[in-house]
Amino acid sequence: MRLSQLFTKTRKDPPADEVSRNAQLLIQAGFVNKEMAGVYAYLPLGLKVLENIKRIVREEMNLIGGQELSMTSLQPKETWEVTGRWDDDVVDVWFKSKLKDDTEVGFGWSHEEAIVEMIKQHLGSYKDLPINVYQFQNKLRNELRAKSGIMRGREFLMKDMYSCSTDEAEHNKFYQSAIEAYTRVYKKLGLGDDTYVTFASGGAFTKFSHEFQTVCEAGEDIIYLHRGKNIAVNEEVMTDENLANLDIKREDLEQVKSVEVGNIFDFGTHKSEQMNFGFTNESGDRQLVHLGSYGIGISRVMGVIAEKFSDKKGLVWPENIAPAQIYLARLGDDQTIIEAADKLYKILQQAGVEVLYDDRDARPGQKFADADLIGIPYRVVVSSKTISGEAYELKKRTEDEIEFVSEDELIKKFAA
RNA sequence: CGGGGUGUGGCGCAGUUGAUAGCGCGCUCGGUUUGGGACCGAGAGGUCGAAGGUUUGAGUCCUUUCACCCCGACCA
Numbered sequence: 001m002r003l004s005q006l007f008t009k010t011r012k013d014p015p016a017d018e019v020s021r022n023a024q025l026l027i028q029a030g031f032v033n034k035e036m037a038g039v040y041a042y043l044p045l046g047l048k049v050l051e052n053i054k055r056i057v058r059e060e061m062n063l064i065g066g067q068e069l070s071m072t073s074l075q076p077k078e079t080w081e082v083t084g085r086w087d088d089d090v091v092d093v094w095f096k097s098k099l100k101d102d103t104e105v106g107f108g109w110s111h112e113e114a115i116v117e118m119i120k121q122h123l124g125s126y127k128d129l130p131i132n133v134y135q136f137q138n139k140l141r142n143e144l145r146a147k148s149g150i151m152r153g154r155e156f157l158m159k160d161m162y163s164c165s166t167d168e169a170e171h172n173k174f175y176q177s178a179i180e181a182y183t184r185v186y187k188k189l190g191l192g193d194d195t196y197v198t199f200a201s202g203g204a205f206t207k208f209s210h211e212f213q214t215v216c217e218a219g220e221d222i223i224y225l226h227r228g229k230n231i232a233v234n235e236e237v238m239t240d241e242n243l244a245n246l247d248i249k250r251e252d253l254e255q256v257k258s259v260e261v262g263n264i265f266d267f268g269t270h271k272s273e274q275m276n277f278g279f280t281n282e283s284g285d286r287q288l289v290h291l292g293s294y295g296i297g298i299s300r301v302m303g304v305i306a307e308k309f310s311d312k313k314g315l316v317w318p319e320n321i322a323p324a325q326i327y328l329a330r331l332g333d334d335q336t337i338i339e340a341a342d343k344l345y346k347i348l349q350q351a352g353v354e355v356l357y358d359d360r361d362a363r364p365g366q367k368f369a370d371a372d373l374i375g376i377p378y379r380v381v382v383s384s385k386t387i388s389g390e391a392y393e394l395k396k397r398t399e400d401e402i403e404f405v406s407e408d409e410l411i412k413k414f415a416a
Numbered sequence: 417c418g419g420g421g422u423g424u425g426g427c428g429c430a431g432u433u434g435a436u437a438g439c440g441c442g443c444u445c446g447g448u449u450u451g452g453g454a455c456c457g458a459g460a461g462g463u464c465g466a467a468g469g470u471u472u473g474a475g476u477c478c479u480u481u482c483a484c485c486c487c488g489a490c491c492a
Contacts, residue, residue, distance in 0.1 A: 012441065012453070013428055017484055037484065091492075110492090144417065144490060151492090201492090220491085266491095331451060365452035372452090383451070395453095 001044070001346075003358045006030075008043050010370050021217060022306040022309045023149025025315050031323075038146025038154035045374065048323035050157065053298050054136055054190045055172075055319060057159050057341070057390075060181040064174070066134045066161055071111045071118070073140065077104045077209050079113045087302075093141040107140040112293060115162045116277050123289070124282045126166050130174060134161035136298060138342065139149035150220060151259060151303035158299075166281070168268075171290040175266060178294050182212055182262050189301060190318030195261065196232035208237065210344075212262035212296075218307045221260055224253035230277045259304050260297075267291035272322070315375030315403065316397050323357040325414055327376035329367045331383035341382040342391065347407065351415040372397065381412065 008030030015034070018024045021172075021260045023040075025374035031046030043052055058068065074345065078394060080086035086106070088094055108114065119131060137317075139158050145208055146154055161178070165171035186195040191214050198211040213223045213232055222235040226248055233242070233253065243252040245390060269288040271331045272278060281287040302321075309316040319325065358367045371379045381393035391404035405413070 009426095009442085010453095011427060017422085018429065019485070025472080034484095074448085094492075141491090145488095147486090333450085363450055363452085363454065365450095365454085368452045381451080385451080 001224065001356055003356060004360045006044060008045065010373055018149060020147070020149035020151070020303075020307075022112060022218070023301040025306055025310055025373075026150065028136075028305075028377070029315055031315075032150060037306065038143060038152070039300075040150050040153060042154075042299075045323045048320050050298060051316065052321040052323075053189065054159070054299055055187055056150045057136075057249065057298065060185050061125070061134050061159070061161060063133070064181045065130075066132045066151060066175045066186065067134050068135060068379050069086065070135050071108065071114050072140065073108050075106045075108050075111075075114050079117050080106060083271065085113065090151070093143060095140050095142050098396060107138055108137065109141045110134070111137060111160055111163070112271065113275065116271065116291070118160075120166060120275075120277060123164070123277075123279050124405050128290070129164060129166045130170055130175065131164040132161065134159060134294075145327055145341045148220070149298050149303055149361055152220070153299070156297065156299045159296040161294040163294070164277075165290040165292070166279070166287070167290055170245055171266065171292055175264065175292055178292070179210060182264070182294075182296070184213060185296065185327075186214070186261065188320055190263070191301075194308070196223065196225060198232040198234050198256075198258075198279055199237055199242070200234040200263070200412055201236050207262060209265045211260050212264075213258040214308075215256050215262045215305055215306050216307055218304075219257040219259035221258045222255060223258045224255055226252055227254065228252065231270060233301060241360075245347055261304060262296045264295070265293040267293060279370065283389055310375070313369070314373030319377045322354075322375070322377050324354040324376050325378060326353060327371040327374065327379045328353045328355050328357045328370060329364075329379060329381050330357075330359055331364045331367070331381060334384065336387060337382060337384060340387055344380070344382060344407065347411070348414065351411045353411075353414040353416075378414075 003232040010030055011028045014024035015027045018027060027034065029045070030043055031049065032240055033041040035041055036102055054397060070325050085091050088160040091109070093109050096104060097107070098104055104270055115133065119133070122128070123131065128236060136157060138155055140155050143154050144151070146152060149157070163171065163174045186192050188190050194215040196213050198213040199208045201209040202209045203306070211234060211265060213221060224238060225232045229248070233246070233248070271291050278286050278288045305318065305321065309318060313389065317323070328341065328345055328374050330337060341359065348355045356374070357372065375397060377397050379395045386392050389404065391406055392407045392410060393412070395402045
């Protein structure tokens with residue numbers, strides 16, 4: 001991408017109406033645009049990051065047998081009345097509207113009921129199970145108060161997966177594989193060291209659910225870490241009884257603020273019973289489906305990463321999800337420099353390297369400042385110096401030292 | 417939803433006891449520049465969130481309303 005053609009611009013100052021670091025930086029660098037409180041549009045750079053996060057999640061979900069699909073935002077009232085969750089007193093985040101003929105519809109804040117209704121149409125026999133499906137979907141939630149930039153909005157992108165198993169044993173096996181897949185996801189996202197499998201409230205169905213909590217000062221949750229066991233306990237279930245069951249001593253725990261970046265649930269057969277979601281088993285009898293639910297807040301993860309990986313100069317994207325690998329800065333506008341930079345840009349592109357090419361007629365200081373603000377992992381400079389020295393300048397976003405590398409070395413380092 | 421705060425060119429802000437709406441950044445044009453957000457000159461751009469009211473006269477006073485931010489509550 002040539003920066004001269006990118007329609008978004010960076011700003012010198014963060015917006016005055018944002019306090020959260022993630023929103024300030026993402027708006028300042030041109031990744032997102034605020035449409036209204038808690039509602040953000042993703043611009044070209046931001047969308048790249050979002051897609052990179054999705055790619056990592058998708059790979060892992062496919063690996064454990066997930067099938068991707070896409071449900072709808074518009075949902076019928078009847079589906080939710082079955083479980084009592086159409087009621088605003090039960091679910092207080094509904095956005096609701098009406099069709100022209102006064103039929104009531106809701107906007108999906110979750111897709112649990114909808115998925116069950118859909119799978120019912122395709123499930124008859126135990127031979128059809130297990131079924132594991134997932135999607136990336138915008139969730140719409142009428143939150144009383146939006147806050148923390150893209151970390152808690154009224155419209156946000158979520159990966160939600162649902163597992164349908166014949167029995168508890170089959171469910172547990174998948175549930176365990178999901179925990180492992182999630183662990184790999186957060187590791188690939190660069191959050192591995194700070195993300196803990198956390199015991200949290202299981203609601204009405206099971207003793208615990210498992211949350212994935214990332215240590216982060218901007219978070220809204222309080223968890224207690226057990227670094228030795230690499231697990232954590234959510235404040236909401238910190239009882240002596242629970243600690244005893246988990247074989248954890250209170251004095252070994254460390255209290256931290258964190259953000260819930262994922263949550264997995266065992267529904268048992270509770271919801272299946274409510275919704276009459278069953279199949280015919282080997283004996284020819286009707287049996288209820290054992291359900292599980294597995295979420296990852298994709299856009300929230302992006303906010304957490306912006307929040308955690310940044311410095312005074314701007315964003316610092318992990319290589320796996322950065323909108324580009326190289327920020328190619330052309331210093332000067334002599335014909336020879338332009339030609340050399342254009343050529344390198346083309347060569348890198350052909351080698352499959354994602355490059356953000358700063359071909360603008362701007363001063364060096366501005367280009368360096370933007371490179372830092374946008375947070376591309378590596379910066380390559382083409383200037384009169386590099387031409388006479390016959391080597392390009394390479395600098396890592398996280399380091400101050402500059403190294404000089406040849407074209408071949410660049411390609412070797414960055415080509416996939 | 418309770419409490420507090422803020423709305424003035426694209427962005428960040430100033431605007432006194434009510435009297436022709438300003439500054440910085442950004443933008444356009446010309447020139448000089450070019451290794452950490454350049455400089456000089458000339459320009460463009462605003463029904464002051466909205467509606468109503470008081471007044472000879474309202475960005476400024478009054479009423480209503482909307483939006484945004486913060487704290488709290490809420491977050492199966």
